[in-house]
Amino acid sequence: MSELRAVLLDLDGTLADTAPDMGAALNRVLSEHEQPPLNDARIRPYVSTGAVGLLKLAFGADLKAPRLEQLRERFLQIYAEQPVHHTCLFPGMTETLTRLQEAGVPWGVVTNKPARFTRPVLEGLGILEQAACVVSGDTLSERKPHPAPVLHACQSLGLAPQQCLFVGDDRRDIIAGRGAGTVNLVALFGYLGDDGDPRTWAADGYIEQPGDILDWLETH
Numbered sequence: 700m701s702e703l704r705a706v707l708l709d710l711d712g713t714l715a716d717t718a719p720d721m722g723a724a725l726n727r728v729l730s731e732h733e734q735p736p737l738n739d740a741r742i743r744p745y746v747s748t749g750a751v752g753l754l755k756l757a758f759g760a761d762l763k764a765p766r767l768e769q770l771r772e773r774f775l776q777i778y779a780e781q782p783v784h785h786t787c788l789f790p791g792m793t794e795t796l797t798r799l800q801e802a803g804v805p806w807g808v809v810t811n812k813p814a815r816f817t818r819p820v821l822e823g824l825g826i827l828e829q830a831a832c833v834v835s836g837d838t839l840s841e842r843k844p845h846p847a848p849v850l851h852a853c854q855s856l857g858l859a860p861q862q863c864l865f866v867g868d869d870r871r872d873i874i875a876g877r878g879a880g881t882v883n884l885v886a887l888f889g890y891l892g893d894d895g896d897p898r899t900w901a902a903d904g905y906i907e908q909p910g911d912i913l914d915w916l917e918t919h
Contacts, residue, residue, distance in 0.1 A: 847849035
């Protein structure tokens with residue numbers, strides 16, 4: 700295995716806890732349609748599925764266009780108003796990013812979140828300028844689980860995929876990373892969704908907290 704020289708992170712559910720603001724936007728849409736709100740525990744597992752996944756949770760899995768698209772546009776409009784009101788980095792992530800910088804290890808973001816939300820969230824968290832690369836859901840024509848966004852991030856860093864560690868909390872992250880050829884970790888502190896046991900996703904490792912990224916780099 701080549702020496703690991705960079706860390707790539709999924710955004711929602713890995714780098715940051717965006718569920719409170721995503722959930723607030725979803726519940727406003729529900730309220731506008733005279734539907735009862737969903738609690739945080741119900742919403743959190745679906746945040747990594749994005750607007751479409753959240754809306755299908757709220758309005759039914761059989762939700763289809765054009766109603767789905769109308770609801771999606773309204774959800775995104777609401778979310779854009781306050782994307783970083785309650786959003787925060789996961790406990791221990793600030794220290795982890797600081798220690799990576801001190802060690803000269805660049806880190807970047809690979810997310811399916813559109814750039815019009817990705818950058819304001821990172822900026823609001825005060826870490827946009829620290830990121831060595833940011834690949835959003837609309838940076839390329841393909842999104843995770845396609846490997847192209849992960850490969851693009853590696854190329855942006857000037858590194859081979861096997862020199863990059865990719866951390867995510869969704870099966871699509873691991874599929875994308877495996878397809879790209881990165882070393883892949885599942886963030887067990889993330890949202891994880893309802894996509895089965897994450898230990899069956901064929902990742903290279905599993906971490907319980909952000910600081911474990913540093914331990915994993917040192918031991919592997």
